[in-house]
Amino acid sequence: MDGIATLPEPPYTAVIFTARRSEKYQGYDEAAEAMVALAVQQPGYLGHESVEQADGLEITVSYWVNDEAARNWKKVAEHREAQRRGREDWYSHYEIRVARVERAYGHNQDTS
Amino acid sequence: MDGIATLPEPPYTAVIFTARRSEKYQGYDEAAEAMVALAVQQPGYLGHESVEQADGLEITVSYWVNDEAARNWKKVAEHREAQRRGREDWYSHYEIRVARVERAYGHNQDTS
Numbered sequence: 001m002d003g004i005a006t007l008p009e010p011p012y013t014a015v016i017f018t019a020r021r022s023e024k025y026q027g028y029d030e031a032a033e034a035m036v037a038l039a040v041q042q043p044g045y046l047g048h049e050s051v052e053q054a055d056g057l058e059i060t061v062s063y064w065v066n067d068e069a070a071r072n073w074k075k076v077a078e079h080r081e082a083q084r085r086g087r088e089d090w091y092s093h094y095e096i097r098v099a100r101v102e103r104a105y106g107h108n109q110d111t112s
Numbered sequence: 113m114d115g116i117a118t119l120p121e122p123p124y125t126a127v128i129f130t131a132r133r134s135e136k137y138q139g140y141d142e143a144a145e146a147m148v149a150l151a152v153q154q155p156g157y158l159g160h161e162s163v164e165q166a167d168g169l170e171i172t173v174s175y176w177v178n179d180e181a182a183r184n185w186k187k188v189a190e191h192r193e194a195q196r197r198g199r200e201d202w203y204s205h206y207e208i209r210v211a212r213v214e215r216a217y218g219h220n221q222d223t224s
Contacts, residue, residue: 002132003169004207014128014211016173018161020114022221049130051163051171057115059163059171061128067214095116095218099126099211102179106207109134 005047005063010101012046013064015073019094021056028090031081038080044069063101070098117159117175122213124158125176127185131206133168140202143193150192156181175213182210 021028039045044065052058064070133140151157156177164170176182 002205004130004132004205007207007209010209014126014209016126016128016213018116018163018173020116049169049171051130051165051169053163054166055115057161057163059161059173061130061171061173091219093114093116093218093220093222095119095216097119097122097126097213097216099213101128101209101211104207104209106205107203108205110205 003049003051005049005061007046007063007104010104012101013067013070014099014101015062015064015070016097016099017058017060017062017094018096019058019060019091021058022090022092031090035077035080038076039073042069042073042076044072067098067100115161115163117161117173119158119175119216122216124213125179125182126211126213127174127176127182128209128211129170129172129174129206130208131170131172131203133170134202134204136201143202147189147192150188151185154181154185154188156184179210179212 036048036050039048039062046063046065048060048062050058050060062070062073064073148160148162151160151174158175158177160172160174162170162172174182174185176185
């Protein structure tokens with residue numbers, strides 16, 4: 001567990017979430033943890049990777065078995081966020097790109 | 113310029129690079145800067161986003177007009193890295209996923 005997701009062979013779906021945190025993010029950490037806990041339980045969840053820089057720039061990529069699973073997660077996540085607090089409160093700017101992963105390769109010193 | 117790429121409407125291609133830095137990364141910063149400078153000059157380059165966590169986990173997503181442009185960049189990058197120093201020296205583990213972005217949406221407090 002080094003923060004890099006172990007995934008099946010492509011194809012699968014990636015949801016790339018890039019965001020800049022706003023000044024006011026009270027309650028963010030708890031909510032982010034709760035969202036991850038919720039995501040891993042969703043049908044079609046494959047894994048996720050999340051990196052946050054000291055200056056508040058964040059990229060989280062979640063991986064899903066297909067586009068339908070990603071769309072279902074979007075509905076669940078939005079519902080949950082609406083119940084708590086809008087994503088708009090925590091982020092001054094975010095962009096989400098939903099993509100079909102077509103090929104993948106890598107290198108791991110521990111397994112090569 | 114808040115670190116989040118401004119991109120055209122989909123479709124386009126995303127190259128998701130997730131990596132964990134190794135202990136020995138002498139020369140990394142200079143090389144990473146040189147690679148970015150090289151990338152932005154490539155045909156079909158649309159933008160990139162890069163986040164690095166204090167613990168050495170990194171996600172960089174580069175965006176390309178199409179798969180061919182992403183493949184061409186791979187060839188150029190590998191050639192350049194081979195000339196300097198292998199990516200294997202800087203990263204204990206990395207995974208690259210090449211994906212076709214099919215839809216995108218977001219929210220920006222400054223423009224909404």
